[in-house]
Amino acid sequence: MDRLKGKVALISGGARGQGAAEARLFAGEGAKVVIGDVRDDLCKKTADEINAKVGSKAVAAIHLDVTRAADWRGAVDACQREFGGLDILVNNAGIANMKGVEETSEEEWDSIVNINQKGVWLGMKAAVPAMRQRGGGSIINISSIFGLIGSSGSAAYHGTKGAVRLLTKAAAVQYAPDKIRVNSIHPGVILTPMVDVIPREDLQPIINLAPMKRGAQPEEVGWCVVFLASDEASFVTGSELVVDGGYTAV
Amino acid sequence: MDRLKGKVALISGGARGQGAAEARLFVGEGARVVIGDVLDDQAAQTASEINSKTGARVAVGIHLDVTRAADWRNAVATCQKEFGGLDILVNNAGIFNMSGLEDTSEELWDSIVNINQKGVWLGMKETVAAMRKRGGGSIVNISSVAGLTGSTGSTAYHGTKGAVRLLTKAAAVQYAPEKIRVNSVHPGLIGTQMIDIIPPDQRQAFHSIVPMRREGKPEEVANVVLFLASDDASYVTGAEFVVDGGLNAV
Numbered sequence: 001m002d003r004l005k006g007k008v009a010l011i012s013g014g015a016r017g018q019g020a021a022e023a024r025l026f027a028g029e030g031a032k033v034v035i036g037d038v039r040d041d042l043c044k045k046t047a048d049e050i051n052a053k054v055g056s057k058a059v060a061a062i063h064l065d066v067t068r069a070a071d072w073r074g075a076v077d078a079c080q081r082e083f084g085g086l087d088i089l090v091n092n093a094g095i096a097n098m099k100g101v102e103e104t105s106e107e108e109w110d111s112i113v114n115i116n117q118k119g120v121w122l123g124m125k126a127a128v129p130a131m132r133q134r135g136g137g138s139i140i141n142i143s144s145i146f147g148l149i150g151s152s153g154s155a156a157y158h159g160t161k162g163a164v165r166l167l168t169k170a171a172a173v174q175y176a177p178d179k180i181r182v183n184s185i186h187p188g189v190i191l192t193p194m195v196d197v198i199p200r201e202d203l204q205p206i207i208n209l210a211p212m213k214r215g216a217q218p219e220e221v222g223w224c225v226v227f228l229a230s231d232e233a234s235f236v237t238g239s240e241l242v243v244d245g246g247y248t249a250v
Numbered sequence: 251m252d253r254l255k256g257k258v259a260l261i262s263g264g265a266r267g268q269g270a271a272e273a274r275l276f277v278g279e280g281a282r283v284v285i286g287d288v289l290d291d292q293a294a295q296t297a298s299e300i301n302s303k304t305g306a307r308v309a310v311g312i313h314l315d316v317t318r319a320a321d322w323r324n325a326v327a328t329c330q331k332e333f334g335g336l337d338i339l340v341n342n343a344g345i346f347n348m349s350g351l352e353d354t355s356e357e358l359w360d361s362i363v364n365i366n367q368k369g370v371w372l373g374m375k376e377t378v379a380a381m382r383k384r385g386g387g388s389i390v391n392i393s394s395v396a397g398l399t400g401s402t403g404s405t406a407y408h409g410t411k412g413a414v415r416l417l418t419k420a421a422a423v424q425y426a427p428e429k430i431r432v433n434s435v436h437p438g439l440i441g442t443q444m445i446d447i448i449p450p451d452q453r454q455a456f457h458s459i460v461p462m463r464r465e466g467k468p469e470e471v472a473n474v475v476l477f478l479a480s481d482d483a484s485y486v487t488g489a490e491f492v493v494d495g496g497l498n499a500v
């Protein structure tokens with residue numbers, strides 16, 4: 001009920017999918033949340049829905065393209081203006097692509113690296129000074145099991161998610177003295193619009209590679225993010241939490 | 251308050267240290283716990299302290315030597331007799347020593363492997379049937395950062411903790427169809443009696459290589475164990491959770 005009481009969180013890509021689930025859980029645990037996304041209408045709708053449910057302005061929606069430093073500055077300003085500060089950053093925005101090494105065009109490469117990887121760095125860069133002002137904070141970077149293992153497609157995506165894993169550790173080491181914890185989460189197959197584009201007959205065999213033989217609801221990642229965001233994880237930094245139904249244990 | 255409501259947990263090595271912190275935390279979240287240890291008096295005392303604080307009989311201390319299958323069977327029977335079943339096992343009992351490869355006697359080797367490694371296997375072997383009856387469960391095996399990387403001493407300890415890491419993954423894959431989740435926790439330096447054997451200057455030097463520059467508290471590991479034990483971690487299995495103040499990220 002109040003595991004995040006008094007805290008302010010910024011969630012990128014919070015309009016839908018896992019980011020939206022996290023916004024709902026965070027608000028339920030007493031946090032104030034700013035959700036930033038390029039899907040402006042959906043982002044606002046998600047915030048309105050949560051506020052209506054909570055019965056107060058717990059969530060604010062803003063435009064945030066994670067590849068633009070100016071947008072990040074606007075997002076951090078919004079946290080401070082609306083809710084008085086920033087304690088938690090969830091670098092959740094991301095795009096997938098299912099192409100192999102040769103099939104990937106240079107435009108596609110640049111776009112996925114900009115969003116999934118540079119976006120995470122820019123987010124941390126913009127958020128850290130605000131967290132320092134609060135005496136500490138928690139950053140959660142959403143990588144993927146595809147940041148731990150390879151597959152025959154998604155070459156650029158694998159690269160970006162592997163980068164996020166190590167960016168996380170570098171930032172964890174750098175900011176431990178400032179009491180800012182930085183951890184990565186590595187989801188397996190999560191049933192969000194990102195995977196909805198994959199035909200069911202192609203998706204099921206992938207899902208079946210996980211010993212649990214099911215995909216997860218976004219809330220099942222959301223609770224992991226709540227834990228890492230909360231003070232319960234006070235000695236956890238530079239750590240990677242795999243939430244994949246056993247996919248990478250095989 | 252009620253993240254483990256209705257659940258019954260068995261914690262090995264629960265008389266003191268991290269195991270005792272887990273027992274206290276679990277009970278605070280609505281669970282009932284059986285604490286098994288070779289330190290019989292202390293196990294009973296820890297249980298009675300919890301009970302008098304809670305004002306109800308929610309904890310029981312029993313004799314459990316994790317190297318003995320018969321003791322495990324008795325522990326499971328106690329869970330069923332006292333509290334009606336078993337949902338959570340924390341394989342926490344362990345011993346530590348700093349001997350290097352050649353300094354380790356065969357007696358020492360056998361004893362540490364029996365307690366830290368065979369004990370974990372026996373615990374899983376004897377509890378799975380009881381969890382199956384409840385339609386699922388959660389097993390948390392306490393490994394260590396010493397199960398992920400090496401050091402110049404503690405050779406046998408490293409071996410056992412590395413074994414626990416992979417025993418965990420094997421069991422996670424085997425029991426996923428039965429909805430029993432199995433995960434490992436990898437603490438860094440935690441301030442319990444176990445590490446009193448580390449010479450003070452060495453212990454101090456150790457702090458300086460931890461990015462957070464300090465030891466963890468038993469409660470900080472217990473929070474991680476609680477998360478994995480609870481339904482919040484419903485899609486987490488075969489995972490390894492590092493709680494080390496950033497030590498392993500360097």
Ligand SMILES: NC(=O)c1ccc[n+]([C@@H]2O[C@H](COP(=O)([O-])OP(=O)(O)OC[C@H]3O[C@@H](n4cnc5c(N)ncnc54)[C@H](O)[C@@H]3O)[C@@H](O)[C@H]2O)c1
Pocket residue numbers: 012013014015016017018019036037038039064065066067091092093094095096115142143144145186187188189190191192193194195
């Ligand atoms: N769904 C899965 O199976 C899965 C598995 C592992 C990791 N992930 C990761 O989880 C994260 C969340 O994905 P999801 O599953 O909720 O998918 P999703 O597509 O539903 O959500 C992603 C969100 O990010 C937003 N976004 C995209 N580009 C952006 C940009 N430039 N700036 C700001 N926002 C942007 C999208 O508009 C969308 O709202 C992603 O980082 C993804 O890579 C997903």
Ligand SMILES: NC(=O)c1ccc[n+]([C@@H]2O[C@H](COP(=O)([O-])OP(=O)(O)OC[C@H]3O[C@@H](n4cnc5c(N)ncnc54)[C@H](O)[C@@H]3O)[C@@H](O)[C@H]2O)c1
Pocket residue numbers: 262263264265266267268269286287288289314315316317341342343344345346365392393394395436437438439440441442443444445
């Ligand atoms: N303290 C640390 O820095 C640290 C770091 C990483 C991992 N760990 C691990 O955490 C776990 C808990 O250790 P702790 O730090 O609380 O130390 P601790 O010594 O305070 O507790 C260990 C408990 O295990 C019990 N035990 C020992 N042998 C047993 C046996 N054969 N059967 C049943 N119980 C037995 C002990 O009596 C004691 O109560 C251990 O597995 C340890 O290896 C500890």
